[in-house]
Amino acid sequence: MTETLADAVRSVTADAGALAMKRWRTDFRRWEKSPGNPVCEVDLEVDHLLRQRLGALLPDAGWLSEETKDDASRLAATRIWVVDPIDGTRDYIRGREGWAVSVALIERGQPVVGVLDAPARGEHWHAENGKGAYRGVQRIMASDHATLSGARVPAEHLPKADRDFTTVYKPNSIALRIAMVAAGDADLVATLRWGNEWDIAAAVLIAREAGAAVTDALGQPLAFNSPEAHAFGVLATAPAIHDAARERLAARSVLAKGAAPAPGG
Template sequence: MSDVDNARWQSDLDLIADAARRAGAVALGHFNQSPEVWWKNEGRSPVSAADFAANEILETLLRAARPDYGWLSEETEDSADRLSRDTLFIIDPIDGTRGFLAGQKLWCVSIAVVHKGRPVAGVLNAPALDELYEAVAGGVALKNGMPIRVSEPKPPVRFAIAEDVLNGFPQPLRARIERIRHVPSLAYRVAMVADGAIDGTFVKRNSHDWDLAAADLILERAGGRLVNLDGTALTYNRADVRHGELCAGSEPLLNEFLSPIAAR
């Protein structure tokens, strides 16, 4: 990567980190305040006034700062125009809305800059926890300004995984896994892997670009990977923004766990 690219992505990281802080402050103002809620996706997914308020400030700040970038947000109507852009913002104004509405602190503002299918700058702001994760291509993953690193898993392996998926593992492998409680924000769950708080996570199918892009880069720069079950990296900004089953963890963990997961 050239020095020009490095400077460009660092500038973008500075921009989205500031935007994430501002949007996080707006969302935090609605937290535990019973914001108005609507239902989308045929009543399966809640969206609140806090989501829309955070999305509005992000769209105002980022589109004005980078008018040539494309835009993909969970709370903005999608446009095919983004497919013609090499670089775009991928946004989830509140990842973990269900937890947010339930008064749980494990939610975050997720912002990524994606260039030619891969994230090059990413930020997760969890304002209720006073945590800010960030990473830039070629750099080091940071949490509140301090470098973070994936764990070196030792038994029992701390894994965020649904019970029905876990039950499909071979018994010897299943016996080595300590299943942690559900984390409502997928982006934050991947950040927990990057931070070494857990060793890995399995992701069920139908997650979306906005759930993953920022956390993917943070995990990569912390020494881990978020991959398809065949071990390949994710590609973002496709026509279909949904993904299949995924796994996140350190390289040794992925080498051990991908084969039995794929063979289920």
């Protein structure tokens, strides 16, 4: 992966963020794709910009985006863009800051470039495989927190079993919550449900390159460009507490997976 390509991806993502920022807190159309699944016209505008600009960088790469009809031909591609034009659309629509443009380049199932642009927060995150993770020009590292007790979790409320955790600010964007772990601003993020690859692909690389431990909710390795483009949750933590977090959540994860069959299954 060349530095030139990574820089170009950062530039494209920043332009997409600027477009979203220009429309933020203005009057735009919004609706629900399904109950509880909001979308707005800005999602589609940003998606169009990203597809045109990223497609020009790598014409042979496949495409997977929340706002584009899936094309099974992506499964044969060695490289694929995995994109969420606005991760955290709910916050975007409500005029809150917890949203980001998320772009990842996947090679043979793993992210090799990941970029998050969060202009409402004044943040630009990026990582390249083997080259570290950055917020702006500052290299970031996951925290050295070593016990589950006191672990900082982006959450509004905690279950009774997890009241020994400490809550910190929770953006709607799961990508930004994972990035908080990467930067040492949080120690643990967990989702125990089926989710979409585009929500986490860029953030997973940023967290890995920052030294965080990242798996699915069951502690299994994550891979991308799967036929259904789904993963069962995510568990991103400071490295020293990942095993303990997985053990605490194991029974809940198994129960949740059993109660919710894989989408498309």
